[in-house]
Amino acid sequence: MSAACAVEALPALDELRPAAAELFREAVRLALASPGFERPKPYAQMVALIADQEAYGFDCWADAIAALVPRADTLTWFAYSKETIDVRGFRITVKTRPFHIAGHCVHVEVQSVDRTPLPFTSTGYQSLFVNFATAADYPTPRSMVEELFPADPIQVGLF
Numbered sequence: 001m002s003a004a005c006a007v008e009a010l011p012a013l014d015e016l017r018p019a020a021a022e023l024f025r026e027a028v029r030l031a032l033a034s035p036g037f038e039r040p041k042p043y044a045q046m047v048a049l050i051a052d053q054e055a056y057g058f059d060c061w062a063d064a065i066a067a068l069v070p071r072a073d074t075l076t077w078f079a080y081s082k083e084t085i086d087v088r089g090f091r092i093t094v095k096t097r098p099f100h101i102a103g104h105c106v107h108v109e110v111q112s113v114d115r116t117p118l119p120f121t122s123t124g125y126q127s128l129f130v131n132f133a134t135a136a137d138y139p140t141p142r143s144m145v146e147e148l149f150p151a152d153p154i155q156v157g158l159f
Contacts, residue, residue, distance in 0.1 A: 010055055013067060020046045020068035025078045028098050032077060035132035039103040069097075075141040077106060085142060088149045090118060096141045098132075105131045110145055120148050 027043035046068060050056060053064035072081040075094055082095045091113040100107040108128040115124035130144065138144040 010052065013050075013056055016049045016068060017070075020049055021070040021079075023049075024069055024098075028078050031098070031104075031132040032136040035104070035136065037104045039099060043099060043103075075145075077135055077141060081141070083142075084113060085145075087146050088151070090116075090149065092118070092145075094141060094145050102129055105129045106135050106141075108141060108145070110148065118148075119150055 023042040023046035027040040027046065030040040030042065047061075047065060050058075050064045050068055053059075053061055056064060056067075058064040058067070066080070070079040072079040073083060075081050075083045075085075075096055077096065077098060080095070080097045080100070082093065084091065084093045086092075093109075093111050093113060095107075095109040097107040098105075106129075108130050110118070110121075110126045110128070112118055112124035117124055118126065120126060126148075135141075135144070
């Protein structure tokens with residue numbers, strides 16, 4: 001007679017999020033303190049929390065990781081964040097995603113709320129990949145984004 005194998009139940013995704021958030025914030029802190037082209041060890045530890053992505057119902061690794069990364073409603077380097085702000089007369093939505101797509105930088109998206117042109121893009125949208133060395137020069141993503149807008153008034157159209 002063979003002994004039945006006990007199948008260990010996976011922790012719920014909600015149970016993984018606190019540990020994942022702590023690891024993610026530590027990974028960002030390390031990346032800002034010592035930028036490079038490698039993801040810091042805490043990031044790899046976070047990824048290991050959800051190594052069996054299919055068991056959690058995810059078809060791809062990126063979706064599984066995105067489900068663990070902390071979220072914030074105010075701009076920060078330490079979470080996937082999104083905020084609508086006013087900068088020099090423009091109403092814009094800014095998103096930040098550290099380690100998103102490229103492992104050594106922060107993906108920053110800037111979009112005018114009504115898709116009007118911005119001083120640095122005629123489409124009203126700009127996707128930026130900001131390395132951690134550059135991000136470390138700014139206390140917040142907002143301070144970095146504000147520098148994209150010239151201090152002098154802008155004439156968008158003549159008529």
